[in-house]
Each structure stands twice: as C-alpha cells, then as structure tokens.
Amino acid sequence: METVDENRHAILKPSTNFRAMGNRRALSNIENLVGAPQSYACPVTKKQLTEKNLTSYRPMTRSFAASLAKKEHLPMAVCQVVDHKSVTDSPIPMVEELEYMKAEELEIEMEDVSEDITLVDIDSADAKNPLKVVDYVEEIYGTYRNIEETSCVNPEYMAKQPDINDRMRAILIDWLIEVHYKFELMDETLYLTVNIIDRFLERQNVQRKKLQLVGVTAMLLACKYEEVSVPVVGDLVQISDHAYTREEILNMEWLIVKTLQFNMSVPTPYVFMKRxxxxxxxxxxxDLLSYFLMELCLVDYNMLRYRPSLLAAAAVYTAQCSLKGYKLWTKTSQFHSTYSEDQIIECSRLMVDLHKKAGTGKLTGVHRKYSTYKYGCAAKSEPALYLLD
Incomplete structure (x- = not known):
C-alpha cells in the first residue's frame, strides 16, 4: 500500500488478497483527511442528510403525512408516495434504505402504544441487599395473599356486640392513633393493633367501659411483635388516665391471646402498601398521602369489608390520582397488586369521600397528624373529587 502524504489526498490501493479478506471490502475515502469538508451522513446509507432529503428517510405513515400537510411544505417525492396513482413515479429505494425505512416505520407505529407495555423490574435496585431477599420476595407476597383471609373479620360483627357500636370503635381507633404518634411507634404497630382489636371484638363481647382497656392492651401486644423498645405497662396505665390497673391490663392481655389462639402476626394493609x-x-x-388515606380507613368501620391487599392498592391508586390530577394505574402496579383499576375504583371512591371529610367532625386525629410538617402536610392535599363522577 502506498504511503500517504497527509497534506494531500491519496488513493488507497486495496489488498489483492481477496481470499484472505473473505466478505470484507476495501475502505473508500471517508473524507477524514485534513481539509476535507465536514458532513454528517446517515449511518445506514452514508448519504448527506440535508433538509431536502431528510424527509425521504422517514416512512410515510398517515400521521406523518397529515403533520406535513398541516405545515404546507409537503415535498414532491412525499406527494408521490401518498398519491397511490403516481406511486410508480417515485424512485425505487435501495435495499439499505428499505431496511432503514422498515425500522423507522416500526418505531413510528409504536408511538401511539402505551409506554407501559412492559413490566418494570422493581427489585433490580435491591438485588445486592440481602435484607430485601429479592430471590424470594414474590413467594413471600404470594403467601401473604393466600393467608390474608386469616386477618379479615366479618364486616357485620358489631351487630353482635350488645353494649358497643361502630361509633365507639371509631373513637377508640382515633385516640389510639394519637397515642401511637405520642409514643413514636412504628407504622406496623398501629395496623397490627387495629387488627387485633377487630379480631378480638368479633369473637368476644365487651362492655363499654372495657373497650379502652382492649385498645391499650392490643397496642401492648402489637408492640411486643413489632417494636424494639416496648412501652412498659405503667406507661399504658398513665396514658389511659389511670382508668385501669396494671393487673387489669395483664389479665386482658391473657384473654386476648387466648381468644386469638396466639395468632398475632398476620398480613395487614401495611405489608401490601410497602410493595x-x-x-x-x-x-x-x-407515600405520606397513601398512609394518610389508609389511616382514615382504619377509623372507618365500613372499610372492614375490603381485604387488606385491596385497601392498600386502592390507597396507592387514590394517592396517585390526587397528586397527578388524572387516573393512573400502570401495568406494573396491576401485576404486583393483582387488582385491575375496575376492581379498586369502588374502594377508591370511598377513600376520596373520607379524604374530603377528614378535617370535619369530632374525629380529626388522623387529619391533625398528617397536617404537620413531619408528615409533609399530606392531609392538605386536594382530594381526587373527579373520581366520584
């Protein structure tokens, strides 16, 4: 091969050993020498992309032709492609151009398809974290869904209580949310406390004067399962204004665990909410808006008719609709929750109604809690009222 003077153009002679080269061809001048004009060619056809011929590399779809027609600068070559009568007048594209056009046409046809056609791998970021048990997380939540029936109660159980009603239950839960906030307990503790109360009241008749005792004792049991530092019995005696003695709390603890047969750890809405x-x-x-909506549901007795997983899905959906201003439930959310938008919309509308009324009435513990800066003033978010239409 001849030497090349870098100050002048030269012709590169290809090697004559074609057999050794196989299917490769010798390189031609790629205009990378000093003084060569700068150009930006199409990566497939190696042709100069100018404003004149840029349009010809995009496949002519109906949407593209309409957009060009609106701009009133449809080129002659494009008109020939659109006009089926004169399509034979257009120049026959090269094979490489056809391949490029097919790839571009496929891309353009997919523009109108929803972006969420594939599921997002939500565990990829936790793959190296052994505490996240990514290899087993789907099996864990599958088990939760299979056994969540054990945490559900009869939504009509209050009718069998002779001395208490759903209004008294709501007052108790609203008060316990304030106690939970004052003691700075974990979120899991609150959900398990409410679940223990409902499952116990479903099986055991309770007098009105003992209802608060059931509440503080249920919180004590939940703390033993969820908390690292458990409040002592004396703290619960003090927080209940000495309405009960230490011995009464311990006796009630024994009665609750016996009634529930020590089945304390059950999947609550909280475990599904995290996922x-x-x-x-x-x-x-x-996150904060979703938990705000869920705690409103804890107070409302009518929400007991929904499974924990459905409540969690509806809270996430309602929070998204409230913040986005439009309905949003992706394929990824549907896959992991196993609920479609149609299945959760009824529950979501009830949550919107609870959100709208949260700051009114006498039971405003949840609203006051989530109106603080610690909880991002989530209670002040606008409810998704359009879901009620």
Whole structure:
C-alpha cells in the first residue's frame, strides 16, 4: 500500500488478497483527511442528510403525512408516495434504505402504544441487599395473599356486640392513633393493633367501659411483635388516665391471646402498601398521602369489608390520582397488586369521600397528624373529587 502524504489526498490501493479478506471490502475515502469538508451522513446509507432529503428517510405513515400537510411544505417525492396513482413515479429505494425505512416505520407505529407495555423490574435496585431477599420476595407476597383471609373479620360483627357500636370503635381507633404518634411507634404497630382489636371484638363481647382497656392492651401486644423498645405497662396505665390497673391490663392481655389462639402476626394493609408503593415508583409525598388515606380507613368501620391487599392498592391508586390530577394505574402496579383499576375504583371512591371529610367532625386525629410538617402536610392535599363522577 502506498504511503500517504497527509497534506494531500491519496488513493488507497486495496489488498489483492481477496481470499484472505473473505466478505470484507476495501475502505473508500471517508473524507477524514485534513481539509476535507465536514458532513454528517446517515449511518445506514452514508448519504448527506440535508433538509431536502431528510424527509425521504422517514416512512410515510398517515400521521406523518397529515403533520406535513398541516405545515404546507409537503415535498414532491412525499406527494408521490401518498398519491397511490403516481406511486410508480417515485424512485425505487435501495435495499439499505428499505431496511432503514422498515425500522423507522416500526418505531413510528409504536408511538401511539402505551409506554407501559412492559413490566418494570422493581427489585433490580435491591438485588445486592440481602435484607430485601429479592430471590424470594414474590413467594413471600404470594403467601401473604393466600393467608390474608386469616386477618379479615366479618364486616357485620358489631351487630353482635350488645353494649358497643361502630361509633365507639371509631373513637377508640382515633385516640389510639394519637397515642401511637405520642409514643413514636412504628407504622406496623398501629395496623397490627387495629387488627387485633377487630379480631378480638368479633369473637368476644365487651362492655363499654372495657373497650379502652382492649385498645391499650392490643397496642401492648402489637408492640411486643413489632417494636424494639416496648412501652412498659405503667406507661399504658398513665396514658389511659389511670382508668385501669396494671393487673387489669395483664389479665386482658391473657384473654386476648387466648381468644386469638396466639395468632398475632398476620398480613395487614401495611405489608401490601410497602410493595405496591414500590411498584408505583412513588416518592415521599405519595407515600405520606397513601398512609394518610389508609389511616382514615382504619377509623372507618365500613372499610372492614375490603381485604387488606385491596385497601392498600386502592390507597396507592387514590394517592396517585390526587397528586397527578388524572387516573393512573400502570401495568406494573396491576401485576404486583393483582387488582385491575375496575376492581379498586369502588374502594377508591370511598377513600376520596373520607379524604374530603377528614378535617370535619369530632374525629380529626388522623387529619391533625398528617397536617404537620413531619408528615409533609399530606392531609392538605386536594382530594381526587373527579373520581366520584
């Protein structure tokens, strides 16, 4: 091969050993010498892309032709492609151009398809974290869904209580939410406390004067399962204004565990909420709004008719609709929750109604809690009233 003077163009002679080269061809001048004009060629056809011929490399779909017609600068070559009568007048494209056009046409046809056609791998970021047990997380939540029936109660159980009603239950739960906030307990503790209360009241008749005793004792039991530092019995005696003695709390603890046959650890809405928020790729604001809606449901007796997983899915969906201003339930959220938008919309509308009324009436413990800066003032978010239409 001849030497090349870098100050002048030269012709490169290809090697004559074609057999050794196989299917490769010798390189031609690629205009990379000093003084060569700069150009930006199409990566497939190696042709100069100018404003004149840029349009010809995009496949002519109906949407593209309409957009060009609106701009009133449809080129002659494009008109020939659109006009089926004169399609033979257009120049026959090269094979490489056809391949390029096919690839581009496929891309353009997919523009109108929803972006969420594939599921997002929500566990990829936790693959190296052994505490997240990514290899087993789907099996764990599958087990939760299979056994969540054990944590559900008859939504009509209050009719069998002779001395208490759903209004008294709501007052108790609203008060316990304030106690939970004052003691700075974990979120799991609150959900398990409410679940223990409902399952116990379903099986055991309780007098009105003992209802608060059931509540503080249920919180003590939940703390023993969830907390690292458990409040002592004396703290519960003090928080209940010495309405009960230490011995009464311990006796009630024995009665509750005996009635529930020591079945304390059950899947609550909280465990599902964590997973569904991850599937929704939520931020801090959405997390707080979802928990605000869920705690409103804890107070309302009528929400007991929904399974824990459905409540969690509806809370996430309602929070998304409230923050986004439009309905949003992705394929990823549907896959991990196993609920479609149609299945959760009824529950979601009830949550919107609870959100709208949260700051009114006498039971405003949840609203006051989530109106603080610690909880991002989530209670002040606008409810998704359009879901009620």
């Amino acid at each position: 569904f928020l991850q599937a929704a790729q939520s931020d801090k604001q959405m």
